[in-house]
Amino acid sequence: MARISLKSLRHAYGPAPKGPQDYALKEINLDWQDGGAYALLGPSGCGKTTLLNIISGLIIPSEGQVLFNDRDVTRASPADRNIAQVFQFPVIYDTMTVRDNLAFPLRNRGVPEDKVARRVAEIAEMLELTPQLGQRAAGLTPDAKQKISMGRGLVRDDVNVVMFDEPLTVIDPHLKWKLRSKLKELHQRVRATMIYVTHDQTEALTFADQVVVMQDGVVVQIGSPVELFERPAHTFVGHFIGSPGMNVIPCEVRDGAAWIGGHRVMAAPGVAAGRAEIGIRPEFVGFGPAGLPARVVRSADIGHSRVVETRLGETKVNAILPEDAAVPEGETHLVFDPAQTRVYRDGWLAAETGAGR
Amino acid sequence: MKTWNNRAWLMVVPVLLLVAFNALVPLMTVVNYSVQETFGDNKFFWAGLRWFEEVLKSPRFHEALGRQLLFTGIILLIEIPLGVAIALAMPRRGPWVSVCLVLMALPLLIPWNVVGAMWNIFALPDIGLLGYGLNWLGFDYNYTQDPVAAWFTMILMDVWHWTSLVVLLAYAGLSSIPDAYYQAARIDGARPWAIFRFIQLPKMKRVLTIAILLRFMDSFMIYTEVSVLTGGGPGNSTTLLSIDLVKYALGQFDLGRAAAMSLIYFVLTLLVSWVFYTVMTRDEPQ
């Protein structure tokens, strides 16, 4: 187990980077606590796989440092860092049995056979692979193969961190849920630092204690799933998490407050005048006799609730109502929960209620 | 998923006609000759299986077959490991790869008679680079007179000519291995030999099977290069099966014997190829 620190990390794939657009990772400073379960969440191309490979040692960063327990491992090889990585598709040794697959990393390090047998049995039992130990790995289903990949990562008890790079990509949807729970269970038993890279918010939010949201090579927010949901620090986070995501409505800041059209929505102390955005989640948008005028366009039933889509001027605003609530039609007024309304400038959180009204 | 449609036969008819014309008609001719005997004058008499018996019992055939098997065996033992080794040593990416592949493919594109002629000149004892060089180093080398030297030259020529096919196939197989496998091996602390044995070799199995099968078949059928290089000599020390057959068929007028030998040769090639193929694809999961 280890505490991992990333200091001033920047990485460019090309040989002579000129500007920020040449960098895949722009400036990363992160600390991962020992034994935590983390998720790296972000859309394709945001740099999360690059970051993962820098931590595991498969890539050496252009600038910056990687520290394991204060030891500089920026240039150390993956084998020296004592890490484990599970890839998008199962990476197993086809010609070996499941048992030999799991034993491989231990045998390469010269661990005595009796200890090898014991660890393999433990891991197999944790992953429910025990009946297949004697089988050749080649003939198994993709989810079993992926479990073997995970097992190879966990079989070494001195591993510093286990990294997962979108490991459920090739798994059938109905089995994804089982493997996700299995991963969570594994973390609670093994208590190793685990970093889970994904673009799927459900996977990230169910697995992790802390989620690192990335976009365009920058860390946008770090927080627990609840924090990310309730207090997005960036419109991207708000938009990305939640289904449907946070509403982002253009507004104007003047006289120390944010205005939409002619309506004063909330106070915005310390925010310079000019264009900005109001962010509010559909869960906190309601309807009433007075408020922002809007027109209901359609409503959809999504199971336990209804999503009502409205138009506020030109902007689409979603609201979520409980399924038995009355759905307004035609022209109506939107009411925003003041505790959950925030002002964003250039995407970043600028003002929120509770910071003075 | 493929759909069942018997009308697809129409699309296959041109191929069928052309190949059947070239394959079945001559084959029938050969079968025809193989069971008849002629004393010239276009008169033929039924001879039954006499020709087959004669060929199968003749020491000349056995010798040619023996030489052929020896040749093919040596070839496979050299070219396959050598080709794989070179493919492994080549860079996986980068600007030099194209250049290397093009240069390596060059011997494969030279007309076979030119290959024979090239080596004929190259190995001449007093005026060829190889011949002169070997004699200068102290070896008593003359492939036109010494059977051992002739075999050495013949084998060296084939290695020069065909190893690149194995290299190209093996390289293509290696290139198809996703990087993640090598990354996982690094993380698992695997050493180069383990990487070869557990990742590269299994993933190359398919292309290697094809390489071995092709090299076996082609070396078993080899004619032009050897014929131009040594003409089957000195004496008949390098007379392989094809050369022996052509001597019969086009040289003398032993049509019956030639035809019988042709059929035996063909069946032999098919049989051994089939055995090879079955053995090598035995435990393919598909």
Added chain:
Amino acid sequence: MRWRYLAPTAYILFLMLPIYWLLNMSFKTTNEILGGFSAWPRSFTIDSYVTIFTDPTWYWGYINSIIYVTLNTVISLLVALPAAYAFSRYRFLGDKHLFFWLLSNRMAPPAVFALPFFQLYSAVGLFDTHIAVALAHCIFSIPLAVWILEGFMSGVPKELDETAYVDGYSFPRFFTTIFIPNIKAGIGVTAFFTFMFSWVEMLLAKTLTAVEAKPIAATMTRTASSSGYELGLLAAAGVLTIIPGAIVIWFVRNYIAKGFALGRV
């Protein structure tokens, strides 16, 4: 410079040596060649090349070869395309057996066919024509073409065909305007391999020709036996046969890897 690159480098050097030697000889006079050993031409001459380019017996050899090789490639591609499509998209009575029978022809020793082909093509009056050699080579080139093309075609999803039909394309139009552009690489690879196998095969080419369609190989042999080993001329002729191959492979160098990767050679 990594140590392991030594192996491919040494191998390529080994490959280039005999070719260099041929080049060397082609620029020497026959006297110099027979006179002794020299690593490079002491009296550089291009006489041999001049002879080849000006003597019809010589340059016609090349032209003849190129004619029948091109004919063979075109014919093979034309008939192999629909057949490969059939194998790739449909199942029909005897399809597996037919496929294997086709491939088995690749295993036929050319020597076996020398005499029967000679008689067959004489009988149909095609002896000593380019088309005879082109057709004879079909026995090997068509199965190869079908095999390679089928591999590439199987990589194109069937949904493409179905979408085209739904959109109202007739089969010929679909095949020529949609399908073929999709397998461009496959056609390139196939053309390369059929060209290669036809260009290098000499036994049948010599057997089926005499004067009119004589390939360069026959001319080269004539030189060796009749005028008593004009080595310089022979060498120059040899060098010139390497050039078409080199050109072709330079053009398809990017597709080579893909073609071999399918494992279908």
